[in-house]
Amino acid sequence: AQSVAQPEDQVNVAEGNPLTVKCTYSVSGNPYLFWYVQYPNRGLQFLLKYITGDNLVKGSYGFEAEFNKSQTSFHLKKPSALVSDSALYFCAVRDMRGNDMRFGAGTRLTVKP
Amino acid sequence: DSGVTQTPKHLITATGQRVTLRCSPRSGDLSVYWYQQSLDQGLQFLIQYYNGEERAKGNILERFSAQQFPDLHSELNLSSLELGDSALYFCASSVVTSGGSYNEQFFGPGTRLTVL
Numbered sequence: 001a002q003s004v005a006q007p008e009d010q011v012n013v014a015e016g017n018p019l020t021v022k023c024t025y026s027v028s029g030n031p032y033l034f035w036y037v038q039y040p041n042r043g044l045q046f047l048l049k050y051i052t053g054d055n056l057v058k059g060s061y062g063f064e065a066e067f068n069k070s071q072t073s074f075h076l077k078k079p080s081a082l083v084s085d086s087a088l089y090f091c092a093v094r095d096m097r098g099n100d101m102r103f104g105a106g107t108r109l110t111v112k113p
Numbered sequence: 114d115s116g117v118t119q120t121p122k123h124l125i126t127a128t129g130q131r132v133t134l135r136c137s138p139r140s141g142d143l144s145v146y147w148y149q150q151s152l153d154q155g156l157q158f159l160i161q162y163y164n165g166e167e168r169a170k171g172n173i174l175e176r177f178s179a180q181q182f183p184d185l186h187s188e189l190n191l192s193s194l195e196l197g198d199s200a201l202y203f204c205a206s207s208v209v210t211s212g213g214s215y216n217e218q219f220f221g222p223g224t225r226l227t228v229l
Contacts, residue, residue, distance in 0.1 A: 032215045034217060036220075042222060042223075043115060043117070043203055043205075043220035043221050043222045043223050044156075044203070044205075044220040045115070045220070046217040046218070046219065049215070049217055051215045090156060094215070096215075100146075100158045100161060100169045100171050101146075101158065101218065102158065103148075103155065103156040103158075104155075105155045106155060106156070
């Protein structure tokens, strides 16, 4: 079965600095990969996805993610962090045959002014 | 606003009781997913329905059941509740194309269940 790992429980960055939230995945065949963000007391919001094609995917709020097949990674990035980016970030994977999406444990991003 | 609605927002009940959580998907979405989010287990997939039929099952306990009605709304029934069932329960919906789905899911605001 497919799975994802988010190796960092917490990431702290200063406002204006670049940020990276890491994700690695395990799946049979080609993956469908997703990033979601969760603000306090809210549901998850879709940020971006990788299906096929260009390894660099651009999403909402200036976020992007890079798919690396050899390293089975799909790291989330942003060139310049904002305090308002502070939230819980989830990576998720689905294989081409399966119907359930597997989520990572989440990474709490804190951006300090 | 994702377009997915869930009721109630909060639910407080006692051990051994039964509750029903309700979800209305986005207009046009045929697929509904249920998730449980707790501090120690993270976000766990419970079950998926597509156009009224069960499509996939995850870590759903036998005490839990779900269904999707002809109008596509879904209900998650939790019975013989235990303290450990206290969690946030999310519903999500998506468009599902044939041959599997690469479409993102849209999440509702969740129902916070507290079992005392």
